[in-house]
Amino acid sequence: MENEVKKNNGADQEDKENHEKEKINGKTHVQGQVREYKPLLEKERVEYAREIFRSKGYAEKWKKLSPLFLKAKQEKDLNIKEIQEEIIKLKKEKEALILAHNYMLPEIQEIADFVGDSLELAIKAAESSHQLIVFCGVHFMAEGVKVVSPEKTVLLPRLEAGCFMADMINISALRKFKEKYPGRPVVCYINTDAEVKAESDICCTSANAVSIVKSVNSPEVLFIPDRNLGLYVQRFTNQRIIPWDGWCNVHHRFKPEDIIRLREKHPDVIVVVHPECSPEVIDLADEVFSTGGMVKFAKESPHKKIAFATEEGLVERIRRENPDKQILSVGSPKTCVNMKSIRIQDVLESLKELKYKIEVPEEIIEKARIPLIRMLEISRGKEFTRKIFERHQLPNIKT
Ligand code: SF4
Structure with a gap:
């Protein structure tokens, strides 16, 4: 990987300008040419993804979560204000930082210290001096916070809040994918479990996916787990994107x-x-x-x-x-039924009982940080990345 990621702190100016032009001229155009893309994957891989999805108990999970979601709606007449006040009081007492993803219920967003996307929240957690983080989002995001700030206590108010897309790939599936396409670097969307990140070369977000893929010095890249995002990136690069067949159940x-x-x-x-x-x-x-x-x-x-x-x-x-x-x-x-399964009273319980603590094995943290650091160095610069990771007194890692 040492030579595969261009150490240029981001896409160069020309790339950025082209990207802007392409965006203005239409999403199917690359440098003025209509680009063909083939969204269909081989049957074998589609079957494989579905198998994992099933083995993770999608149907069971859905059945379990749907009533919760409905319940959350019926509970609208609960005294939300009272619960919010109690949370704010407890938050001060316990010196906790509450982070909420953009998809959280409005009453949770209202009491959060920060509302944002998964990467913004992980950075906020790392920059803050708070040792106790209540993370209102889904499981892989809370894991991401723990990976960046391993010394902090990270609480997820509802443990079942997972992500259908993240569940569509796991470490053994990724290893098989890599075996099938040896030598290709893996660009891993941030919506993945820590152990999948640990097995990848570089992470990306939906905001920086194009420049991250372009920074990878390889004519072919494996892109996991979101097929649609991979195909979107394909419109802006001549590299061949080999996407995993995952998708977001909402988008x-x-x-x-x-x-x-x-x-x-x-x-x-x-x-x-x-x-x-x-x-x-x-x-x-x-x-x-x-x-x-x-x-x-x-x-x-x-x-x-x-x-x-x-x-x-x-x-x-x-x-x-x-x-x-x-x-x-x-x-x-x-x-997103997973996001909406977290209710305001879960946040209160989480603070009261300090549950549910997110734990990630140390060796996974060490490995998962590498693709995250590579991404941050490219998208936010080396200085910013150094500051984020130095705060946590972690050993320097050669990327
Ligand atoms: S919105 Fe999509 S990607 Fe985000 S948590 Fe829900 S299922 Fe996962």
């Missing part, structure tokens, strides 16, 4: 018809979609942004009517933050 549900119908009703709407959406949906969008990019775009865009294809919690946040604009959802609102 993959948006359909091209949702956008067609929306435009019929609102011809003046600007449609913004997440790169975890399918290629067909991306083709019909005006803009493609990560969650952080969506928040920024909504604030800065002069357009008054914007529709988003992303998790409804984020759409609600954007709506709250932009009262002067008409913020719409593309199609019916889509929610």
Whole structure:
């Protein structure tokens, strides 16, 4: 890997300009050429992914989580204010930092110290002096916080809050994938368990996936686990992306018809979609942004009517933050049942009983930090990365 990642602190200026041009000219164009992409994978790999998905008990998990989600809705008449006040009091007493992902219920976002995406939250946790972190998000994200700040106590209010996409790959599946394509570096989307990161070469987020893949000095890269994000990146690079066949249970549900119908009703709407959406949906969008990019775009865009294809919690946040604009959802609102399984009373219980503590084996932490450090060095610079990791008095790792 030493020679595979260009040590250039990010995509060069020309790449950035091309990326901007490509974004403006349309998502199916690469340097003025319409690019062909083949989303279909070999049957064998599709079957394999499904097998893992099944073995993780998807159906069981879904059955278990759905009633919880419904329950959360029925509990709306609980005295949320009282619970929030109790949390704020306890948070001070225990000197805890509460971090909430953008997809959390609004009442949780309201009491959080920071709301953001998984990487932003992991960085906030690392930068803060708090030793106790209550992480309101899903399991792989809480693990990510522990990997970056191993000396801190990281609590996840509901242990079942997993991620369907992260569950679509595990360490043995990744090893087989690597055996099938030997010598290709693995670019690992941040939505993965720590042990999968530990087996990868470099991490990426939906915001930096294009520049991270371009920084990898290899004509072919394995991209895990989100197929749609991998195919999106493929539009901007001549490297061959070999994607794993995973998907997000929220973003993959948006359909091209949702956008067609929306435009019929609102011809003046600007449609913004997440790169975890399918290629067909991306083709019909005006803009493609990560969650952080969506928040920024909504604030800065002069357009008054914007529709988003992303998790409804984020759409609600954007709506709250932009009262002067008409913020719409593309199609019916889509929610992540895992994220929404965390309720405000779970956060209170978590603080009271200090549960559930996230533990990651030391050797996994050491290995999983390497692809994260490589990503941060490219996307945020070496100085920033050094500061983040030095705070935690961890040994220097040769990347
Ligand atoms: S929104 Fe998608 S990627 Fe995010 S936690 Fe839910 S299933 Fe996973």
